[in-house]
Amino acid sequence: xxxxxxxxxxxxxxxxxxxxxxxxxxxxxxxxxxxxxxxxxxxxxxxxxxxxxxxxxxxxxxxxxxxxxxxxxxxxxxxxxxxxxxxxxxxxxxxxxxxxxxxxxxxxxxxxxxxxxxxxxxxxxxxxxxxxxxxxxxxxxxxxxxxxxxxxxxxxxxxxxxxxxxxxxxxxxxxxxxxxxxxxxxxxxxxxxxxxxxxxxxxxxxxxxxxxxxxxxxxxxxxxxxxxxxxxxxxxxxxxxxxxxxxxxxxxxxxxxxxxxxxxxxxxxxxxxxxxxxxxxxxxxxxxxxxxxxxxxxxxxxxxxxxxxxxxxxxxxxxxxxxxxxxxxxxxxxxxxxxxxxxxxxxxx
Amino acid sequence: xxxxxxxxxxxxxxxxxxxxxxxxxxxxxxxxxxxxxxxxxxxxxxxxxxxxxxxxxxxxxxxxxxxxxxxxxxxxxxxxxxxxxxxxxxxxxxxxxxxxxxxxxxxxxxxxxxxxxxxxxxxxxxxxxxxxxxxxxxxxxxxxxxxxxxxxxxxxxxxxxxxxxxxxxxxxxxxxxxxxxxxxxxxxxxxxxxxxxxxxxxxxxxxxxxxxxxxxxxxxxxxxxxxxxxxxxxxxxxxxxxxxxxxxxxxxxxxxxxxxxxxxxxxxxxxxxxxx
Ligand SMILES: Nc1ncnc2c1ncn2[C@@H]1O[C@H](COP(=O)(O)OP(=O)(O)OP(=O)(O)O)[C@@H](O)[C@H]1O
Ligand SMILES: [Mg+2]
Numbered sequence: 001x002x003x004x005x006x007x008x009x010x011x012x013x014x015x016x017x018x019x020x021x022x023x024x025x026x027x028x029x030x031x032x033x034x035x036x037x038x039x040x041x042x043x044x045x046x047x048x049x050x051x052x053x054x055x056x057x058x059x060x061x062x063x064x065x066x067x068x069x070x071x072x073x074x075x076x077x078x079x080x081x082x083x084x085x086x087x088x089x090x091x092x093x094x095x096x097x098x099x100x101x102x103x104x105x106x107x108x109x110x111x112x113x114x115x116x117x118x119x120x121x122x123x124x125x126x127x128x129x130x131x132x133x134x135x136x137x138x139x140x141x142x143x144x145x146x147x148x149x150x151x152x153x154x155x156x157x158x159x160x161x162x163x164x165x166x167x168x169x170x171x172x173x174x175x176x177x178x179x180x181x182x183x184x185x186x187x188x189x190x191x192x193x194x195x196x197x198x199x200x201x202x203x204x205x206x207x208x209x210x211x212x213x214x215x216x217x218x219x220x221x222x223x224x225x226x227x228x229x230x231x232x233x234x235x236x237x238x239x240x241x242x243x244x245x246x247x248x249x250x251x252x253x254x255x256x257x258x259x260x261x262x263x264x265x266x267x268x269x270x271x272x273x274x275x276x277x278x279x280x281x282x283x284x285x286x287x288x289x290x291x292x293x294x295x296x297x298x299x300x301x302x303x304x305x306x307x308x309x310x311x312x313x314x315x316x317x318x319x320x321x322x323x324x325x326x327x328x329x330x331x332x333x334x335x336x337x338x339x340x341x342x343x344x345x346x347x348x349x
Numbered sequence: 350x351x352x353x354x355x356x357x358x359x360x361x362x363x364x365x366x367x368x369x370x371x372x373x374x375x376x377x378x379x380x381x382x383x384x385x386x387x388x389x390x391x392x393x394x395x396x397x398x399x400x401x402x403x404x405x406x407x408x409x410x411x412x413x414x415x416x417x418x419x420x421x422x423x424x425x426x427x428x429x430x431x432x433x434x435x436x437x438x439x440x441x442x443x444x445x446x447x448x449x450x451x452x453x454x455x456x457x458x459x460x461x462x463x464x465x466x467x468x469x470x471x472x473x474x475x476x477x478x479x480x481x482x483x484x485x486x487x488x489x490x491x492x493x494x495x496x497x498x499x500x501x502x503x504x505x506x507x508x509x510x511x512x513x514x515x516x517x518x519x520x521x522x523x524x525x526x527x528x529x530x531x532x533x534x535x536x537x538x539x540x541x542x543x544x545x546x547x548x549x550x551x552x553x554x555x556x557x558x559x560x561x562x563x564x565x566x567x568x569x570x571x572x573x574x575x576x577x578x579x580x581x582x583x584x585x586x587x588x589x590x591x592x593x594x595x596x597x598x599x600x601x602x603x604x605x606x607x608x609x610x611x612x613x614x615x616x617x618x619x620x621x622x623x624x625x
Contacts (some may be wrong), residue, residue: 057517077520078529090518094536103532104522156522 004189006034007068007081007159009054014063016049023049024060025216031160031209033068036186036193038203040239041213047196048087050213051162054194055084068159078107083153087164089145091137097148098124098133104156123155126185143174150182154189163195167202179205200240204228212236234345237272244278244316246271260311261290264339269346275319277341280306280327281334288334292316294327308335375595381588389585401589410578411590414571420485421560421570422553425492429549430542432493433500438530440501441508442516455501458494466494467562474563483564491559496549503548507541508534540612547605551598 009031016024023046031037039047052058054065056077065073072080083104091100098120105116124130127147137145146166153161166182167175183206186193197203203210204224211221212235220232224240231237238245246258247270256263258271281288292308295315299305299322306318306327316335327333381389385398405411436455440448458466470491474482481487515537519529535542557572564570566577571590579587 055521057521077517078523078525082521084518084521086514086518088512088514090512090514092515092518092533092536103519103524107519107523107528152522 004154004157004191005081005159006190006192008033009160009192009194010064010066011050011054012064012066014050014053014060014065016046016053016058016060023216024053027063027216027218029211029218029221031192031194033192034190035208036183036195036206038207038210039194039196039213040200040203040210041198042239043198045213046216047198047213048164051084051164051194051196054160055082055162056080057084081159082162083156083158083160084162085146085149085153085164085166087166087168089137089149091145091148091152093137096134096136097129097140100137100148101152101155104152108156119155123151126154126188127151127181142169143178146170146178150185154185154191157189158191160192160194163193165196165198168197168199175202182206204240210240212239214239231272231343231345234270234272237343237345242275242317242319243272244275246273246314257290259314261335263289263342266344268344270344272343272345273337273341275305275317276303277337278316278318278320279336280318280320280325281336283332283334285334285336287336289337290335291332292335294329294331294333296329297325297327308333310335378588378591379595381585382592384585387584401585402593405586405589405593408578408586408590410567410569410574411571413568414574417485417568418554418571421489421492422550424485424489425496425553426546426549428489428493429496429500430546433497433545434504434542436497437501437504437508438534441505442513452501456498459498463495463556463558464562466491467559470559471562483568488560488563488570489553491563492553492556495556495559496552499548499552500545503541503545504538507538511537540609543605543608547601551601555594 009029011027011029011031014024014027015022027046027050039050041047049058053060054067056072056075056079060073063073064071067081092103095103101120101123102116105111105119111119121130121133124133127150129144129147129151132140132144132148137148140148146169150161150163150166163182167178170178179202182193182195195203195206197206207224209221209223210227212219212227214235220227220236222230227236227240231240231243234245237243246261246263248258250257256265263271280292283291290310292310295307295309297304297306302322304320304322304325306320306325308316308318310316318335325333376392377389380392380394382401383397383399384394385396385400436451439445440452440455445451470487471482474487478487481490511534515533516529519533520526524532554570555572556570557576560570561573561576564573569577571594575587575590
């Protein structure tokens with residue numbers, strides 16, 4: 001599709017305080033033009049606040065928001081080259097689907113009526129809502145409403161489309177389908193999409209790049225693969241994918257130990273080992289880093305998941321190829337992993 | 350829950366009594382205005398006449414009064430809506446300092462006895478604004494004071510029930526704050542506005558206590574004219590004009606009710622929803 005815009009977004013040192021609560025503490029973030037960028041973080045970490053600041057619906061206390069190379073920090077919402085899809089949809093209940101979508105074309109009088117009509121039809125086709133054009137929002141299902149909300153924002157051909165948890169109100173099957181569609185709409189329009197979510201699998205499936213937020217700061221921004229393989233903090237390691245986190249590495253006679261397992265020497269406040277990096281060996285095997293008692297095993301089809309408990313009581317999850325182990329609940333086995341599989345956080349290694 | 354028949358009967362009797370209590374004075378007045386007798390002696394009409402109604406419509410103070418009252422009510426309603434709606438909006442949406450205090454200022458006129466309010470306006474007009482005394486504008490201005498609390502409360506309740514995100518969505522879609530208000534917020538509160546308007550009009554049309562201080566006895570609003578005539582003469586002409594007011598009020602209330610019900614259709618949510 002032609003004529004759709006795409007701009008980069010540059011956020012530098014943005015802070016926002018509500019009363020005495022510091023909701024955003026110095027956020028800096030670069031979003032490439034035409035990319036699909038997810039803001040991922042737990043509830044209450046400030047994702048919506050950051051998105052509203054990009055849309056111009058909220059003003060930061062300090063910091064600069066640059067969109068497509070222009071400083072838009074002080075631009076009013078209705079003059080920004082962005083459009084926001086609200087978490088609630090916020091469809092106008094008194095207007096039909098077609099009039100909802102046409103709303104943003106009528107406000108800027110530059111679009112001639114005939115062109116507006118064909119653009120509304122085009123965008124409703126894109127989101128497969130053409131046959132509902134004359135319905136009122138109240139008569140649509142949740143998924144249909146969300147499509148209309150996206151169409152209403154996209155029809156304005158914004159340089160940046162901002163989406164606030166667009167799928168969270170939908171059931172899982174519909175979420176999975178809409179993820180693929182969102183991705184397709186982003187590719188067909190080439191517009192920059194910035195999408196807030198607290199669902200890491202959604203972020204990993206949708207995004208070219210993910211910014212992981214926690215307590216008002218961006219902990220790390222990168223591709224799903226970067227975040228998974230090279231998490232920069234303990235928070236990212238535990239938030240992206242499953243991870244076994246071990247605390248307090250203490251030096252011992254042979255190597256260092258944490259939670260009853262032997263680790264290569266080095267300093268760290270905490271360590272992480274992915275479940276799929278763990279191997280089970282006989283308890284008396286020389287490679288064993290420490291004993292683990294099997295609590296449960298479960299077969300998922302692609303893998304066997306074994307949950308173990310170390311001698312200090314820490315639970316460890318191992319994800320093994322089917323057939324890689326015969327361990328049963330109650331058995332004691334040796335826990336093993338490569339040195340390279342260990343990620344360290346806190347004190348410099 | 351099972352209801353005992355005795356309780357049901359009691360409920361029915363109670364409702365009936367309340368209904369009679371409310372309607373009885375109206376029925377008496379309606380009967381008096383179509384019965385040929387000068388004084389109503391029985392609830393069974395002894396004939397039918399339009400004599401009193403046409404007398405009422407021929408009576409000069411009533412004819413002047415109807416027009417006068419309609420002008421005052423229309424002007425007072427328009428001013429009350431124009432002042433009350435932005436006030437309610439400011440209280441509901443923006444964080445004005447001292448919003449609580451402002452709210453009580455808007456409600457304060459309710460607790461002021463109307464006779465006192467009337468006298469205050471009388472004193473004001475006589476001493477400072479002699480030209481306002483007895484004019485449509487002067488009376489309407491005083492009425493606005495009575496109507497504002499209702500407008501602010503009704504429109505405020507409507508705004509509280511409408512989603513502020515809709516307005517933000519409108520601004521995000523390129524509407525200026527003013528456009529967002531007119532194209533999105535106003536349609537959300539059109540029913541509270543309609544109700545506030547109708548209520549204001551009827552209240553102002555019907556006002557005696559305050560108005561009586563503000564006009565000379567020869568040209569008055571309709572309710573004041575009724576009051577003045579009743580002091581000299583108790584024939585059914587007064588009943589007839591009252592009946593006209595009752596019927597007109599009922600018709601207006603009915604139409605408002607219909608409009609609200611129709612508008613309710615798109616508010617009650619999913620009426621023909623289809624699943625995904
Ligand atoms: N207008 C406001 N006034 C006061 N506090 C606010 C306001 N908006 C947000 N907050 C606070 O800021 C914090 C972050 O809110 P925000 O909505 O940005 O979180 P979020 O990451 O979007 O969370 P969720 O995933 O639950 O939507 C919350 O603690 C919230 O209470
Ligand atoms: Mg949010």
